[in-house]
Amino acid sequence: MASDTLSASARADAEISGLDALEIAGREKGPSRVRRLWSATWPKLAALALAVAIWQAVVWSGWKEPWALPGPAVVFGDLGEYLLSSALWEGLATTARRAAVGFAAAVAVGLLLGLGVARVKVLRAALGSMITALQTMPSIAWFPLAILLFQLSEQAIFFVVVLGAAPSVANGVIHGVDYVPPLLVRAGRNLGARGLNLYRYVIAPAALPAIVAGLKQGWAFAWRSLMAGELLVVIATRTSIGAQLTYARELSEAPRLMAIMIVILVVGLLVDTAFGAADKAIRRRWGVLDQAGN
Amino acid sequence: MTSTSTTPRSATGSVALRGVTKVYGQGEQAVLALDGLSLDVAPGEFVCMVGASGCGKSTLLNLVAGLDRASGGAIELGEGVNPGLMFQEPALFPWLTVEGNVEVPLKLRGLPRDQRKERVSELLRTVHLSEFGRKRPHQLSGGMRQRVALARTLALETPVLLMDEPFGALDAMTRDILHDELERIWTERKLTVLFVTHNVREAARLADRIVLLSSRPGRIIYSTEVAVPRPRRIDSPEVSAIAAEVTDRLRKEVGRHGQ
Numbered sequence: 001m002a003s004d005t006l007s008a009s010a011r012a013d014a015e016i017s018g019l020d021a022l023e024i025a026g027r028e029k030g031p032s033r034v035r036r037l038w039s040a041t042w043p044k045l046a047a048l049a050l051a052v053a054i055w056q057a058v059v060w061s062g063w064k065e066p067w068a069l070p071g072p073a074v075v076f077g078d079l080g081e082y083l084l085s086s087a088l089w090e091g092l093a094t095t096a097r098r099a100a101v102g103f104a105a106a107v108a109v110g111l112l113l114g115l116g117v118a119r120v121k122v123l124r125a126a127l128g129s130m131i132t133a134l135q136t137m138p139s140i141a142w143f144p145l146a147i148l149l150f151q152l153s154e155q156a157i158f159f160v161v162v163l164g165a166a167p168s169v170a171n172g173v174i175h176g177v178d179y180v181p182p183l184l185v186r187a188g189r190n191l192g193a194r195g196l197n198l199y200r201y202v203i204a205p206a207a208l209p210a211i212v213a214g215l216k217q218g219w220a221f222a223w224r225s226l227m228a229g230e231l232l233v234v235i236a237t238r239t240s241i242g243a244q245l246t247y248a249r250e251l252s253e254a255p256r257l258m259a260i261m262i263v264i265l266v267v268g269l270l271v272d273t274a275f276g277a278a279d280k281a282i283r284r285r286w287g288v289l290d291q292a293g294n
Numbered sequence: 295m296t297s298t299s300t301t302p303r304s305a306t307g308s309v310a311l312r313g314v315t316k317v318y319g320q321g322e323q324a325v326l327a328l329d330g331l332s333l334d335v336a337p338g339e340f341v342c343m344v345g346a347s348g349c350g351k352s353t354l355l356n357l358v359a360g361l362d363r364a365s366g367g368a369i370e371l372g373e374g375v376n377p378g379l380m381f382q383e384p385a386l387f388p389w390l391t392v393e394g395n396v397e398v399p400l401k402l403r404g405l406p407r408d409q410r411k412e413r414v415s416e417l418l419r420t421v422h423l424s425e426f427g428r429k430r431p432h433q434l435s436g437g438m439r440q441r442v443a444l445a446r447t448l449a450l451e452t453p454v455l456l457m458d459e460p461f462g463a464l465d466a467m468t469r470d471i472l473h474d475e476l477e478r479i480w481t482e483r484k485l486t487v488l489f490v491t492h493n494v495r496e497a498a499r500l501a502d503r504i505v506l507l508s509s510r511p512g513r514i515i516y517s518t519e520v521a522v523p524r525p526r527r528i529d530s531p532e533v534s535a536i537a538a539e540v541t542d543r544l545r546k547e548v549g550r551h552g553q
Binding site: 184 | 361389422426434
């Protein structure tokens with residue numbers, strides 16, 4: 001009898017593992033890493049080459065004087081020089097610090113605001129649509145008021161950066177919390193997660209992808225607001241990327257102006273890529289990445 | 295689970311429903327989902343509730359689990375018992391691995407790390423998923439996910455297991471195997487199971503007792519002991535005979551709504 005039950009359980013084991021093996025067979029296959037990287041990179045490189053080619057063609061056509069629109073060779077030459085100068089790095093340091101502080105403040109405000117609106121009915125009724133409305137306001141339109149309030153100071157810049165970026169972050173949080181699957185909340189409560197623990201173990205992680213999307217969008221707004229701010233609020237004692245862009249225009253240094261623009265573009269792209277990578281990593285963990293790896 | 299209608303009782307794994315009523319909405323639009331439902335489940339008993347749509351099966355399990363509050367009547371559980379609830383979908387946390395999912399209730403109970411690790415590997419052994427601890431839910435099949443959910447519920451170490459059509463979305467082969475598994479775990483751990491299903495054969499395969507619920511509002515209209523010795527097979531003549539009898543009753547109940 002004992003050997004009977006033993007063999008029965010051994011048979012059950014074999015059946016189960018057999019079924020498991022059949023059901024998950026062939027689920028984890030994909031192209032190699034190098035191949036994936038290459039297939040993601042070459043279209044970008046091709047697009048970049050095309051853009052430079054068009055630029056060069058326009059310059060050769062003689063549409064504008066070379067002092068107004070220099071060609072790629074001149075601009076990249078100046079960019080090389082600019083990269084070696086201390087001006088760039090001092091300016092970049094100021095700008096990066098402002099971006100970090102401004103964005104951090106925007107994230108803090110956005111998270112609090114979003115959580116409040118998501119959880120408190122009155123706040124939602126009062127602020128829900130206002131947050132979206134705030135998002136449609138071009139941030140540069142805030143600067144006159146900011147300058148009145150804070151004069152030509154960093155506070156004026158931070159004020160606008162926070163107003164520009166916080167609504168996106170808040171919307172990400174609201175969206176994330178709203179769309180936490182109710183089933184997961186019920187499961188979490190049944191497993192013993194109440195109050196703060198429910199947030200820690202279920203709601204926060206479930207809302208994370210939407211929050212990261214909000215952060216990514218918030219960053220784009222923060223960076224734009226910051227650049228607008230640095231163009232308008234030039235503090236003479238402190239060099240920044242935006243201030244240098246303004247000087248380059250005032251001095252008609254077209255190659256330098258375009259070199260700075262390239263730097264601004266690259267910095268924005270780098271941070272955006274970092275957010276994109278975080279977003280992708282989360283979605284991969286969740287198993288919601290599609291076949292193409294997007 | 296400190297809903298006002300839940301009071302302690304001595305026998306640990308028992309579930310007692312005393313005239314449980316649940317009304318959704320108010321005034322004219324109020325819907326009576328459960329109407330004075332009474333049921334005693336003995337410790338260690340396996341009760342299957344069968345009913346057509348709208349009989350309030352899921353509502354009832356939510357009430358027993360303490361996720362919702364009854365409008366009237368009382369639900370009596372053993373002292374300090376938090377029933378574990380399983381759904382038709384595994385409801386696993388996609389951001390955690392299989393191990394991480396099973397660990398959640400242990401973390402919430404404040405178990406130290408080394409004990410958690412030990413318990414998790416024991417639970418994964420119980421559901422035959424020891425090799426899959428590091429996988430994520432999306433990498434598993436439906437049946438495997440449901441076993442992870444079972445292990446996670448067992449981690450609550452509760453004597454009462456509530457199951458809301460847990461195998462409803464699985465293919466027949468997988469379901470058969472999971473029936474065997476559930477029966478084994480129920481026996482080993484001396485659990486009390488309240489199992490909701492619309493599949494009469496499944497009820498006859500698993501239950502000590504089958505309870506039939508009427509629809510709109512839910513009331514118990516029929517109850518039968520399943521005196522077929524275990525282990526059972528879902529396709530055995532004895533199980534089929536019981537299923538046929540319950541199906542007849544169920545059809546009669548459904549027919550009542552057509553008139």
